[in-house]
Amino acid sequence: MNWVSLHHRLERNAGLLIFGILLVSSIGGMVQLLPIVTGDHAHAAPGLAPYPALELEGRDIYIRESCGTCHTQQVRPLLAEVKRYGPFSRAEEFAYDRPFLWGSKRTGPDLARIGGRYTDEWHRLHLLDPRSVVPVSIMPGYPWLAEHPADRDGTIEARMRTLVKLGHPYTEADIAAAPAALAGRTELDAVIAYLQGMGRSMQGAPQP
Amino acid sequence: MSAAPYEDRVVTAFLYCSVFWALIGMAAGVYVAAELVWPTIDFGLPPLSFGRLRTAHTTLVLFGFGVSALIATAFYSVQRTSHVRLFAPGLAWALFFAWQLAIVLGAASILAGWTSAKEYAELEWPFDIAITVAWVAFAVVFFGTIARRRVGPIYISNWFYGALIIVIAMLHIVNNLELPATIGKSYSLFAGAQDAVVQWWYGHNAVGFLLTGGFLGMLYYFLPKQAEQPIWSYRLSIVAFWAFVYTYIWAGPHHLHYHAVPEWVQSLGMVMSLILLAPSWATMVNGIMTVAGAAKKLKTDPALKFIVLSLAFYGLATFEGPMLAIKSVNVFSHFTEWTIGHVHSGALGWNALITFGTFYFLVPRLAGAPLWSTKLANIHFWLALAGTMLYVLAMWGAGVSQGVLWLSLDELGEVRFSFNDVMAAMKPYYGLRFLAGLTFLAGAALMAVNLAKTFAGRRTVVARPPAEGARA
Numbered sequence: 001m002n003w004v005s006l007h008h009r010l011e012r013n014a015g016l017l018i019f020g021i022l023l024v025s026s027i028g029g030m031v032q033l034l035p036i037v038t039g040d041h042a043h044a045a046p047g048l049a050p051y052p053a054l055e056l057e058g059r060d061i062y063i064r065e066s067c068g069t070c071h072t073q074q075v076r077p078l079l080a081e082v083k084r085y086g087p088f089s090r091a092e093e094f095a096y097d098r099p100f101l102w103g104s105k106r107t108g109p110d111l112a113r114i115g116g117r118y119t120d121e122w123h124r125l126h127l128l129d130p131r132s133v134v135p136v137s138i139m140p141g142y143p144w145l146a147e148h149p150a151d152r153d154g155t156i157e158a159r160m161r162t163l164v165k166l167g168h169p170y171t172e173a174d175i176a177a178a179p180a181a182l183a184g185r186t187e188l189d190a191v192i193a194y195l196q197g198m199g200r201s202m203q204g205a206p207q208p
Numbered sequence: 209m210s211a212a213p214y215e216d217r218v219v220t221a222f223l224y225c226s227v228f229w230a231l232i233g234m235a236a237g238v239y240v241a242a243e244l245v246w247p248t249i250d251f252g253l254p255p256l257s258f259g260r261l262r263t264a265h266t267t268l269v270l271f272g273f274g275v276s277a278l279i280a281t282a283f284y285s286v287q288r289t290s291h292v293r294l295f296a297p298g299l300a301w302a303l304f305f306a307w308q309l310a311i312v313l314g315a316a317s318i319l320a321g322w323t324s325a326k327e328y329a330e331l332e333w334p335f336d337i338a339i340t341v342a343w344v345a346f347a348v349v350f351f352g353t354i355a356r357r358r359v360g361p362i363y364i365s366n367w368f369y370g371a372l373i374i375v376i377a378m379l380h381i382v383n384n385l386e387l388p389a390t391i392g393k394s395y396s397l398f399a400g401a402q403d404a405v406v407q408w409w410y411g412h413n414a415v416g417f418l419l420t421g422g423f424l425g426m427l428y429y430f431l432p433k434q435a436e437q438p439i440w441s442y443r444l445s446i447v448a449f450w451a452f453v454y455t456y457i458w459a460g461p462h463h464l465h466y467h468a469v470p471e472w473v474q475s476l477g478m479v480m481s482l483i484l485l486a487p488s489w490a491t492m493v494n495g496i497m498t499v500a501g502a503a504k505k506l507k508t509d510p511a512l513k514f515i516v517l518s519l520a521f522y523g524l525a526t527f528e529g530p531m532l533a534i535k536s537v538n539v540f541s542h543f544t545e546w547t548i549g550h551v552h553s554g555a556l557g558w559n560a561l562i563t564f565g566t567f568y569f570l571v572p573r574l575a576g577a578p579l580w581s582t583k584l585a586n587i588h589f590w591l592a593l594a595g596t597m598l599y600v601l602a603m604w605g606a607g608v609s610q611g612v613l614w615l616s617l618d619e620l621g622e623v624r625f626s627f628n629d630v631m632a633a634m635k636p637y638y639g640l641r642f643l644a645g646l647t648f649l650a651g652a653a654l655m656a657v658n659l660a661k662t663f664a665g666r667r668t669v670v671a672r673p674p675a676e677g678a679r680a
Contacts (some may be wrong), residue, residue, distance in 0.1 A: 004443060004446070007446050008361070011361045011362050011367070012360055012361055012362065014351060014354045014355055014362060017362060017367065017370060018351065018370065018374060021367075021370060021371050021374050021375065021453055022374055022378070024450060024453045024454045025371070025374070025375045025378070025417075025453050025454070025456075025457050026378065026457075027454065027457070028454070028455075028456075028457035028458035028480070029378075029382075029409055029457055031458075031476075032405065032409065032458065032460070032461065032473055032476065032477070033405060033406060033409055036401070036402055036405045036469070036470065036473065037398065037402050037405070037406065042398075042399050042400060042401065042402050060393065063323060063324075063325045064321035064322075064323065065254075065257065065259045065260065065321070066258075066259030066260055066262065066263045066323055066325065066330075067259055068259075068325055069258070069259050069262045069263065070258070070259070072543055074467055074468070076466035076467065076539075076542075077466060078466065078539065078615065079617065079621070080614065080615040080616070080617055080623055081614075081615075083617070083621075083622060083623050084614075084623050084627070089467070089468045090468050091400060091401040091468040091469065093400075093468070094399065094400025094401055094468065095399055095400055096399065096400075097399055097400045097403070098395040098396045098398075098399050098403065099324060099325050099326055099395075099396040099398075099403050099407070100396075100399070100400050100401070100403040100404045100407070101325060102404055102464075102467060103543075104327060104463065104542075104543065104547065105543055105544075105547065105548070106543040106544070106610075106614075107244070107631075108631070109627045130247075131247075134628060136628050136631065136632040137247070137628075137631075138243075138244055138245075138247040138631065138638075139247065139258075140243070140247055140248075140250050140257050140258045140259075141248075141252060142257070143252050144252070144254055153390070155389065155390045155393070158389050158390060159389040159390070159393065159395075161389075162387050162388070162389035162394075162395055163389075163395055165387060166387055166395055166397065166399070
């Protein structure tokens, strides 16, 4: 019996065909994903803490506006990238990134090391009207961020509790203090806090 | 009493919606392309903002246009290759309404800011659950029809549609494992680097099993039908199918070259991406050799022209893909417009063109009337070709420029060009890309008119399986 007649059996049995497809297509995923998902690739860098409430709110707004369609958060270990952006990215910086926001496209510059590069006021102007500070910019303005209070729907505690279930070490005190930390702040403040915190965990890391 | 007629009305319904979502999704694409040239045309309105609208664009074309076309063609062909009416037609109709509702609400939710930010899986958890349920219905109808078939062997197009259903289910469920915090917000079960590896296992294989595998199912049924030739090599089909199913799934990590993931998984992803060229091109060769016997028909039949051109772009995109997966090429192409060009040479040149060709073939058969205008279809063909070529060339120009200029160092070892200078230099390319998208969209609009006119005042023809004992 050669392989073609063996295959004849497969293509006459729907159950066998389904099973065959499932088996053959799952091998690659198991070899590549299982060691990484179950392995020690998610431990946090020393001193890395989960995002404070205001930064978490900012990050969730960054996600809401799909900033990641144009901005990456991943400095590759290449001389030109390290010169342009700063120290290259390491896995342990992202232990509290759910989801990861590395992006796949740089229509705008990488943001992994943006924290502390510009003043809060620069970010304020830039987010409201990018061309007021960068004349050639093609970034959209986000005027509504200044009009919305942070945590408009009052879910910051629920979000932090969800992250606790996933292993983020927020304390009850952190969660209880969150609404007060966001009170009186706008979405714009939150996004700026997130941007200013970006990449700070690796400051002082050895340069390649 | 002859056998129950085929359930083709649901095919027509999916086909109509597919054309509708093609127009809406591509229009959204053209609009975001325009925003990169004229950044203030979002008028400060959140739903028109680039990030949200770009995400709506990919969601609409993938799940609205693409999946509706795949379900329409799968339901049409599985009945004819099984000689039996669709299993559970009621469920097929429920799937139709559920799927279209999910697209409407899903697109609205993205414009409202609901997104999980995982590329091509951005819809939030309520939609992830809805899609899973709908997908199960798709599987039940499809495999139920196959189980009741009156033909011995399961035809090869059904293997590909079957692989689409099974593998996409697996990818969708694993990549969308998340814990809901509110109705419109969830957090991924995986964090950081782990999330990245899972996401690109999904992301690359959504391309693999939806945009490649699913549409190869379309190719394997409609190309031989159109060309009136049997598939050139049966053995090559078998080898290419299993090699495709096995190899594709390994290629995801080439999206993470030089990222903070283990080196071994990057290299493995690269090697398997190169190997993937073999099954991809085996299928292309099989398709081209099948058409070779119908060269005459190629001159007169616009539907066949679309399908053959799509095969050429399939070959181009599946060659370009492995090349971009090579680390030393990827170092230049990654994060640039080249990626966007590569995606669109596949999405426009391959997926959209084969779908258009298939629709030009299908609609006259479903309507029981000749195509309203062959001339209009020929104009569409040239608009589609011109639009795709201009798009791809503009993005190559932009992407290669970005890749080289970003990494360029001067004699002192400092970066030679500021990011803003390189960004500003992209403007002419973005302008060309906008024109390219507009050209392609104009062609699709002509098709919509042509198909609607063909169908005007008609109902879906009632077709029946051949009598017992007849050959396919």
